[in-house]
Amino acid sequence: MKVLIVGSGGREHALAWKLAQSPKLSELHAAPGNPGIASLGNCHPVRADDGEGLLTLAHSLAIDLVVVGPEVPLVAGVADQLRHAGIAVFGPGREAAMLEGSKSFAKELMLAAKVPSARELPEPLAPCVVKADGLAAGKGVFVCPDTESLARALKEVEAFPGKPIFEELLIGEELSMLVLAAGEETLALAPAQDFKRSYDGDQGPNTGGMGSYSPVPGIGPDEVEVILDQVHRPVLTELAERGHPFIGVLYAGLMRTDEGIKVLEFNVRFGDPETQAILPRLQGDLLEALAIVANGTLEGVELGVSKEAAVTVVLAAGIYPAGSDKGSPIEGIAEAEKAGAIVFQAGTAVRDEALVTNGGRILNVSALGPTIAEARERVYAACEKISWKGMRYRTDIALEATRREASKGA
Ligand code: AMP
Ligand code: GLY
Numbered sequence: 001m002k003v004l005i006v007g008s009g010g011r012e013h014a015l016a017w018k019l020a021q022s023p024k025l026s027e028l029h030a031a032p033g034n035p036g037i038a039s040l041g042n043c044h045p046v047r048a049d050d051g052e053g054l055l056t057l058a059h060s061l062a063i064d065l066v067v068v069g070p071e072v073p074l075v076a077g078v079a080d081q082l083r084h085a086g087i088a089v090f091g092p093g094r095e096a097a098m099l100e101g102s103k104s105f106a107k108e109l110m111l112a113a114k115v116p117s118a119r120e121l122p123e124p125l126a127p128c129v130v131k132a133d134g135l136a137a138g139k140g141v142f143v144c145p146d147t148e149s150l151a152r153a154l155k156e157v158e159a160f161p162g163k164p165i166f167e168e169l170l171i172g173e174e175l176s177m178l179v180l181a182a183g184e185e186t187l188a189l190a191p192a193q194d195f196k197r198s199y200d201g202d203q204g205p206n207t208g209g210m211g212s213y214s215p216v217p218g219i220g221p222d223e224v225e226v227i228l229d230q231v232h233r234p235v236l237t238e239l240a241e242r243g244h245p246f247i248g249v250l251y252a253g254l255m256r257t258d259e260g261i262k263v264l265e266f267n268v269r270f271g272d273p274e275t276q277a278i279l280p281r282l283q284g285d286l287l288e289a290l291a292i293v294a295n296g297t298l299e300g301v302e303l304g305v306s307k308e309a310a311v312t313v314v315l316a317a318g319i320y321p322a323g324s325d326k327g328s329p330i331e332g333i334a335e336a337e338k339a340g341a342i343v344f345q346a347g348t349a350v351r352d353e354a355l356v357t358n359g360g361r362i363l364n365v366s367a368l369g370p371t372i373a374e375a376r377e378r379v380y381a382a383c384e385k386i387s388w389k390g391m392r393y394r395t396d397i398a399l400e401a402t403r404r405e406a407s408k409g410a
Pocket of ligand 1: 118129131141143167168169170171174196206253264265
């Protein structure tokens with residue numbers, strides 16, 4: 001099978017890495033890809049949101065399956081464009097992708113489907129959360145515990161188009177629950193947790209995500225089934241009834257509150273960096289699974305999950321999320337891999353044959369281990385081998401989970 005991956009981040013490198021393990025793969029292509037993906041396949045200089053360019057590329061390469069990584073092309077309708085031209089696509093069409101593309105649409109749909117979520121507030125009153133309505137790469141959400149932070153958030157949100165929405169501030173543990181979805185059929189991927197805040201101790205602004213781990217202590221198969229019943233299935237049914245059946249990954253960002261599970265957001269794609277922790281644990285042929293889903297069914301999909309745990313740490317530019325870093329030489333990836341980690345590239349470029357920084361989130365380092373604690377030790381030992389000027393990372397990814405894991409005697 002000839003596959004085209006759309007996107008250029010760490011998530012797409014992780015997808016490429018997993019798809020490259022499939023015996024069914026004959027050619028791997030990416031648009032635009034990155035230097036990490038280039039070590040596994042061919043990268044083409046076509047932007048992820050250039051629907052026409054992707055269509056031409058897919059036709060010229062005789063692609064059998066397009067896997068769309070990021071949300072921007074999905075919300076722009078790129079999956080529809082390719083499907084209308086007869087190309088199999090893993091990823092939802094524009095209407096279904098509005099679940100991520102518009103927070104107010106997602107709220108309306110959740111109300112209609114009776115899915116528990118944070119209450120919308122008619123006006124901002126601390127404590128609360130201020131959210132830009134449209135896509136903002138994880139940076140359009142401001143958590144405001146007090147009036148000072150609310151005043152700052154109301155100023156900052158003006159930089160985003162559209163009217164912001166205000167929500168009650170939910171307290172609890174976060175959980176990312178990703179499922180493969182074909183219409184109303186679902187197959188849960190392993191539960192994961194993401195770390196959105198920029199600095200240790202969940203301090204600083206929201207980012208695209210600074211690390212992740214899987215599994216999540218306390219979320220076993222029974223809890224997953226309850227979540228799918230309360231959250232994913234009603235949403236998928238509502239979308240299907242509106243004439244927009246969902247094909248792809250439906251990702252629910254959840255808060256585990258004292259009153260039960262509540263939805264923080266929906267994403268219509270693989271999470272970044274959750275995917276970099278979920279895929280190393282995934283057993284079975286992901287390519288075969290995605291190709292089946294692209295045909296609108298889950299029949300015949302066989303995927304398992306390893307008992308091992310995975311922890312992923314994002315290595316970022318010192319200035320991220322306020323800005324990015326370009327051109328600093330990166331050292332130590334081979335040493336990190338020798339230490340037992342998998343290094344996914346997210347914001348890199350090649351200059352004069354050397355790998356250099358090119359973005360905000362630069363690398364994602366993942367490691368497996370028999371427990372979360374051991375995966376965590378391995379991943380941080382590997383991170384220490386890597387360096388560039390200004391590199392930084394959170395040092396507390398999955399730390400709390402190791403405590404819960406220990407208290408359960410896992
Ligand atoms: P979102 O893009 O809506 O998931 O928001 C990004 C992050 O902001 C979430 O992962 C949470 O950390 C935080 N967040 C969003 N909504 C709320 C809420 N209602 N209460 C508390 N935290 C929230
Ligand atoms: N990890 C958060 C996201 O993918 O949106």
